[in-house]
Amino acid sequence: MTLPILILNGPNLNLLGTREPATYGYETLADVEALCHARADELGLQVEFRQTNHEGQLIDWIHQARSRCAGIVINPAAWTHTSVAIRDALAAVELPVIEVHLSNVHKREEFRHHSFVSGIVLGVMAGFGSNGYRLALDHFAHLLRG
Numbered sequence: 001m002t003l004p005i006l007i008l009n010g011p012n013l014n015l016l017g018t019r020e021p022a023t024y025g026y027e028t029l030a031d032v033e034a035l036c037h038a039r040a041d042e043l044g045l046q047v048e049f050r051q052t053n054h055e056g057q058l059i060d061w062i063h064q065a066r067s068r069c070a071g072i073v074i075n076p077a078a079w080t081h082t083s084v085a086i087r088d089a090l091a092a093v094e095l096p097v098i099e100v101h102l103s104n105v106h107k108r109e110e111f112r113h114h115s116f117v118s119g120i121v122l123g124v125m126a127g128f129g130s131n132g133y134r135l136a137l138d139h140f141a142h143l144l145r146g
């Protein structure tokens with residue numbers, strides 16, 4: 001059995017489904033979690049899915065992943081554009097990381113075009129809605145088999 005993939009979600013993503021649906025759609029975070037578990041089962045992966053509105057909590061989870069997870073899928077939400085601390089935490093644990101955004105951040109306001117995280121991750125999925133999480137898991141399955 002391989003180690004789990006940790007799927008982390010940042011602030012306001014608990015409001016998915018009712019939050020700016022024109023941008024983020026009508027799926028709830030529980031729907032995204034269910035999709036991730038279903039895909040992980042198909043791929044033979046184990047996943048842990050979490051969300052927090054507290055930056056220190058997210059950093060603690062990233063640190064704990066070092067010894068217990070095979071990789072991280074992260075949607076840092078607004079912290080993508082503000083947090084050197086999350087970038088440093090991800091760099092410190094030396095795990096493969098895939099950054100996911102539901103929306104295409106490059107099509108939106110200019111302040112969303114810069115990510116502190118992108119420079120230290122394997123790759124970025126943006127604009128594919130919840131399918132971005134599924135694609136990230138597909139890539140982890142490919143990596144872990146290879």
Ligand code: DQA
Nearest residue numbers: 075077078101102103105112
């Ligand atoms: C987001 C994009 C961010 O700019 C925004 O702050 C979010 C969600 C996305 O999934 O599209 O909260 O990460």
